[in-house]
Amino acid sequence: MCGVSGAVTGDAYPSVDLSHLPPEEQKKYLPRFEQDYAEFERLREQVRPLVPPGVHLWPGTKFGPMNGTARGDFGPLVLHHPWTLLMRREPLELLQAEGLSGLKGCRTALRFRKKNPPELLELELLPRGKLHPDYLLEQRPPCPRCENEPVEAPEMPTLDANSLPQDLDVFRFADFLTMIIATERFVEAVRRLGYEQDILFRELPVHGP
Secondary structure (H helix, E strand, C coil), X not given: CCCCCCCCCCCEECCCCCCCCCHHHHHCCCCCCCCCHHHHHHHHHXXXXXXXXXXXXXXXXXXXXXXXXXXXXXXXXXXXXXXXXXXXXXXXXXXXXXXXXXXXXXXXXXXXXXXXXXXEEEECCCEECCECHHHCCXXXXXXXXXXXXXXXXXXXXXXEHHHCCCCCCEEEECCCCCCEEECHHHHHHHHHCCCCCCCCCCCCCXXXX
C-alpha cells in the first residue's frame, strides 16, 4: 500500500442515481474519510454498474445532481469550478446539433431565489487522455493496490496524442481530473455561437509517439 490518503477533486458522475440504496448506505457516499480500504472497495464496486465502463472511481468521486443555492445571472456556459461545466439547455442543444460528441447534460438540484430561474445542466465528463511521457517532470510507479500514480503537473501540459479520444469533443483529463479538455471543433462551435463570454480557452501542445 502506498499510504496515500485523502480524495481526488473533479471526478463526478451527476447522472448516477443512488436512491435505490437504503438511506444508511446512501450516507456512506457523502463526503467523509473511509479508513477501511476493504469497505471503500465494497462501496466502489456497488456503484460500478451505474457508471460508464472503464472509469476508475477514485476516493472522493461524486455521484448525483449538483445541489445548493444559486444566485445571480448565468451565461450559456458556466464554470462553477474549473472542473465543473454547466450549460443552459438551449446552448447545449445547439452545440449537440453542431454534431459535437460527449455533451451529456444532467439535471441539477440547484435552488434559485428568483422567478423563472434558468435550467442549468451539468455536463458529465469522462476521464480520458494522458500526459506525454517525454514531458513528465517526475513519475513514480503506481501503487499495486489502489493504483494511485502520483504525477507532478507541468506548467504547460503536453498531451499524448495517442491517448486522446476520437469520440469525444470535451472530456476530463485523466491525469489531472480538475482539467477540462476540449477539441478544436468544440472551441470553434462555442465561439461561432457566441458562448465564450464566461469561459476562457487555452491551447495546449499535443505530441505524437
